[in-house]
Every structure is written in C-alpha cells, then in structure tokens.
Amino acid sequence: MDASIFTLKSASRLQLQHQASTLQVEFPSFIAAEGGVKVKLGRRTVTLQNGVMMFLRPWQQIKLLSSGTPNVRIHYIAFESYRLMEESDNRMLYHVDWSILPESGWVSPNLSQRAYSQLRQLTEAPIAGKISSRAKRYMLEELLDFVFSGDGGGKEDVHYDKLIDEAIAYVHGHYEEPITRAQLAGMAGFNETYFSTLFRKRTGWGFSEYLNRFRIGKAKERLLASDQTLHEIALSVGYKSGLYLSRKFKAVTGMTPGQFRSLPKPARIAAFQFVGHLLALGVQPIATDAIILHHSLLLKDELRDVHTVSEQYGADDLKSLGVDLILAPTYFYHTPDKMKQLEEIAPVVTLDWAKLDPLEEVRLIGKLVGKEAAAEQWINRYLAKARYARLRLAEHIKPNETVALYEIREQSIGIWNRTLRGAYNLYNSLGMTAPERIQQEVLLPDKPMYITESELPEYAADHMFVVICDSPDYEGELNRMLREDEAWRSLPAAKHNRIYPLKLEECWSCEGLSLEKQLEKQVEWLLSGHVIQH
Template identity: 40%
Template sequence: MRRISIRQMVGLGLLLFVMAAVIAACSGKAEDHSRAEGERAVSGGKPGTKIFKAENGEIEIPTNPQRIVAIQFAGDLLALGVKPVGVGSLVLKNSEQLKDELAGVADVGDVSVEKVLELAPDLIIVPSYLPAEVVEKLGKIAPTVAFPWGGFAGSDPLEEVRTFGRMLGKEKEAEAWIARYKEKAAQAKQKLAGVIGPGETAASYEIWAKNLWVWDKNQRAGYNLFAMLGLTPPDKVKKDVFEPGKSRDISQEVLPEYAADHMFVTVYQEDGGGERAKELMDNSLWKNLPAVKGNRVYLLNLKQFWFSDGLSLEKQLDILTETILSVNQK
C-alpha cells in the first residue's frame, strides 16, 4: 500500500477545509436569499413595504413612512408621536385643543389633490367617506389608506389608535398612550366623585340653527363621559340613542324627556346656530330643566370637542374635568 506523506496529509486537510468553507458560505447565501424572499413576500413583494388591509382594500404601504398626509385622524397620529406634514382644513379649523401640536402642518383643503401632491407624501390617510374618485387620484400620488371616521362609523377610539399603531409599526407607543389616558381618567374619576353622584345622569347635547342633537356615546363629550368616567345616561337617551348607536335630532318640546342631571352642551354657531342657542336658553322650557335649575349645565367649546381621536380625547378629558370642577365650585 502506498504511504501518504505528512506534506500530502497537510495539503489534503487544507483542501477539505477550503471546500467546507465554500460550501458553508454558499449555504449561508442561499439561506439569506431565502429569508429575504420570505420577508418580501410577507411585506408585499418589495423591501421596505408591507400590505395593510384598509377600508379601500389591501394597500402596499411603506413600513416606515416619513411624510404622512392625514385628511382626518390627526389626534390618532399625535398620540403615537407622529406629526403629519399635511392635514385637511376641517382638522385645522376645528382642532383648537391641538393647535400647538399642529403648528406648521400644511393645510391641504377639503381635499385639494394639488396641495397634497406639493407635499410629496409617502403615505396618505383618508376617511372612508371621501369620494372614491378622490381616493383614486390621491392613490396615484402615494399609497392611500381609508379608515372609518371615528365614532360616526361606530369604531372604538382606543382600537382606532391601536390600528394606527399596527399600521405604522408603533404598537408600543399606542399601548403607552392608552395606559396614560386610562390613568388620567382614573384620576379624574377620583376628583369628580364628590361632584357627580352615583345615581345622577349625564348626556351630551348640541344646538344647531335647525337641529337639537342628543349625541351618542362616542361623540363630542360622550366617550369621556361614559367610557372613561363611567357616567350613566338618562333611560330615554340610553334607549333611543345609545342602543341604536345613532345620535338623535329631537324637537325642543321633547327635550325634558332626554334631559340629564348633568348636561354637556356645545353650539354649532354657523347659519344662525348661536342665535338659536340664545333663543332656546331664554325659553321657560329650558329654564325649568333640573340641570339648569341646579347649575349643572356645562357649556363646552365645540372647536375643542369636534373630534374623538387619540390626543383630542386626552385633552378633552382635562377640559371636562376642569369645567365640571369649576362650575360646581361656584
């Protein structure tokens, strides 16, 4: 038998080592390629994107958008620490409590496709009530996702914040904000325990030029009053407004049937709403309501209570608490 020299054995060992290294490297590259392909499949077929199921279908969006235009939902984004580059004019005109956070944000009208285009967004967020043809035009500028707009669509505000957190990869921020908001509500309940008794009722109302609204459990002051502070609506409000989940336009004559012990009132000033409110409050029917007689009517600024999204709700909770305490200290 032919003997193998030490030099040959060393050479053979080196050859086997090199071959093993090459095989391992090729295997690693194949594995990395397979992993990358899997990530692309999950994220929507392109690096840096993902598929998000919205009201307008499955939309491919960036995983880390930097320039967001939000026609609505500014309060949800701000709750997550995200400042949009542009919002709808309705938001800027009626979000007085968010004016500091929205300073410098561009007004894109209601809705100007041209103004949105100028901002070069990488993600556009719209309410589902926006006409389909407008959504289609916006979709040609950047990925556009549609959401049900707040309580009007029956969605829970906290779940709305969570959904935005999932979409933007900010789940931790969403949960941190929700925990902070709930803690603030718990503290407010303690402060108000001696002001609003356990058997007393509350409800939210709004006066327009030709309408008198009793709001459902999510609108205006409703979500904070009922979901967060745990207050109770009058039986008539619970039966006719809460159970169907729809705000109700009532006549002035039946207002006593819907009146609560504590009435939270906003006024839509446009088209003569301010004059109608003054006329109603000068009426003997209004003056004889138990809440009016007991000085338990809380007039709220509509521009601070227009929206029920994220940071709007948190700031409204502060305003409500201060207002209730202030009125009852007089």
C-alpha cells in the first residue's frame, strides 16, 4: 500500500473578474494558466507562463491579475495529501500530511503534452462530469507524478523520461526499419518489462500500439501525397508487405488503404497546427482550438470566422461542423484518448510539427489537400518577397555582421533553430549569418538550446531579435530590460539600437502565411532599428 495518497477536492476553471480576482486557498492546490496570468503571493508577483503550474499551500490568500492577454484560461486543482501512520492486518490509518509537498509559490518545470491533457480533462466541466471518481483519482496521481518528477528530488524520474523520449525519437526517425521492444529496451538500458511500463507511463500507449499507429500515420501521408503502390508504401513505413499493411490499417482506421486513398479531397478541415500553411494555399480551416488562435495573432483577420472547438476537441463540436479531415501534429500521440476521439469523428492525418523545411511542409500539405499548384504559387511569391528584402537590407547589414533570434523565458534564454519563431526567415530566406557558437550548437545539430543570462555575451549577435512571452506591452518589456538589466544593457547590439522585440503570439510558428507576415515585420525592424524608450 502507498505510504502517501492524494484525493481530489475540486477541479475548475477560474474567471478573472474586472482584470483581478482574489482566491482563498483551503487545500493544497495547483494553478495553471493558458495565455499568462500574474499571481500575487504576499509580496511576490509571478507571471505564470504557459506550460507550468504553481503550487499553493492552504490557509492563504492570493490575487490573480490579468497580464493583458485576452482569453486567458485559468485551471485550478485542489487536493489533499495523506500519509500512512498506522497499519495492521485489518486497519490502515492515514493522516493529513503536507511534509512531502513543496513550499508555496513553487513553480513546476514545463509540463508534457500528456500532463497538460490530464489537467484540462480534470478542469473541463463537461468532460470531468463523465469521468468516474476512481478515474479522477488516478488522473490526479498521474498529474502530480508528472509535476513532481521535474523537482530536485525526482532526478531519477527525469532521467528515465529522457531515455523514453530518446526511444520515441528513435521510432520517429527509424520507423521504416525493423524495430522491436527488446531493441529499444536495450538501447535505453532497461529490461523489456520495465521499459514497457515506463513507455506506457510516458505516452499512454503500449509500445507496439504506439509504433503501429505512428507507422499507419506515415502510411496515410503517403497514400494522399504520393503515387506509390501499396507494397511500396508498406516497405517505406516498416511493414513487410501491402497485405500486412492493409490488415493493420483497417484495424486502426476502419477502412482499407484503397478506400482511404479514394476519399474526396477535403473541403472542411479542422487543423490543430498547420493553419498558416492552409491559409497560404487559400484554404480556410473550418475549426481549430483556442491555443492555436491565441498564438496566430498575425492571422487574426483570416481566422476571424474559424470555429474554436473545446479544449478536449469535443466530438459534438466537430461532428456538428461536418469535418471531413483533421490535421494534427504527431505529438498528439502522447494523448491517446484525444487521438481516439478525433479518429471517431473524421479521418486524421498526423504530421511532424516544426520539423520540416517550412516550404517543403507547404508542398506536402498542398498534396494532401489537392492544392499543389497553389502551394507552388505561394512559395514563388514568398521567395520573391525574400529576394526583394535582401536587396533592401544589403545597405543596412554589413557582410560580417551577425543576426540571431532569442526568447526570454522565466529562468533561461532560448535560442531557436530554423523552424520556429520566424528564425527560418533570418537564416534561410534572408541569408543572415548567426554567431559562430549558435551555428555550431543550434543550427548545425538543428535543435534549440537554453542558456543563462550570464552566458548571453558568448552567444550575442550584432542584431538580436528577442521574443517576449505573454506580455501585452512586449516593446515596453524589452525597453525595461535594456534600461535596467546590466547583462542586456552592456551588449554591443543594445548600444547600437539593434535589439528588436517580437511578440510570441505573432511568431510562434513558421507556417506559410504566418512566415510571410513575420518576414515583413523582421525586415522593417532591421531597416529602422530599435531606439530604447527612457
């Protein structure tokens, strides 16, 4: 029997009243926000960023303040913690115990997609009402396990998660090859049984089912975007024959590969990523979710009439819209319930998000939806704009000057690779040169990295684009940093007015039309400079 157990007291979505609300905390609690909210705890005020949770101990009052971001969603979970104090053959006595809980104000590491899904399911009233009390307890325990595994006392769990993530990455990169559970368990350093337990805990799927569904997803992509035979597709996704692929495909989708390939080209597409690509093709998605809309500020006019479905991608919402294709990122495989629910509504095609060259991604989606000509037209238009921008910048950016993109996080500074935050425009389309360390440590291995503020001078460029998160006055926030923070104020780029602010909600992705509009803003900053406002 567990020495500690947790019971759910309440789970709800909170609303800010007149830009501020007061909350009396009665039980150990977690609070999280989508869109950013400020939490005033005593004399301390913390901006709660997307993807993290703050822990609150009982018997205190906090104030929730708007950060100025519209459509903020605040999730609140209260629970109780008990510890086993006495045990006999026929009796176990638990007492309330908070000794294993962190101090009030503790902020978790970034949550995984699956952890955030658990949080939303618990706090979304229509969904939560359909979940049994026993299931809620399991979900709470899993969520708390996710949250606390990133703490200093959970280093072993974090290490195990990293090893499983490496196994998942291996599947994504080698799915066309023979892959066995024993092979990946050996690579991770576990026996097969323990590997299976850890894999299910991390993803929600058994290993074989995850591998099979990922391969079927790749087969769907090829069925719609290529002229390959069924046998060729089978070999390209790791199956030994077209007949074997057909059996697996029908078991997952309910239709044969031939039936899937013969589906009419979609006209009503729900997109949970990739909206910028669809708009570049002249296709307006019929639906998306609130998070995508929040982070697509440059597309607000084009997305004005797009339906926002509930956070749990409710079946009723999508069915009522007559959706005939759902585009989803492969990270949705980390939330099995969500994937299965979507598959009951319409055919689902999953694509790796922010992995491909954005122009190749436009071409791929053009093939999937029958818009190949529109894809080439948009690519030619975008490249023409990039060529013209290079000519305009030639007199302003000297050949030996460097350019790079950074993102301010609560405890670190992110440096992005080419496929996020508009970095593709800088390095690929405009042909800018990054500082040597960024070239070697970020661009060549093609992966982002995080540095401390003290390390910033080693990675600083002559021209620096800085992404500000969850701040309505992002230019003002950057001006404050440049006035008050010596680490930033002393940079050569700051002294020459060459640090340019970008709003996260405008440059979250490098998708099609978003990328094109980001290019215009980036070029204007490089031409005009950024003068600090005192």
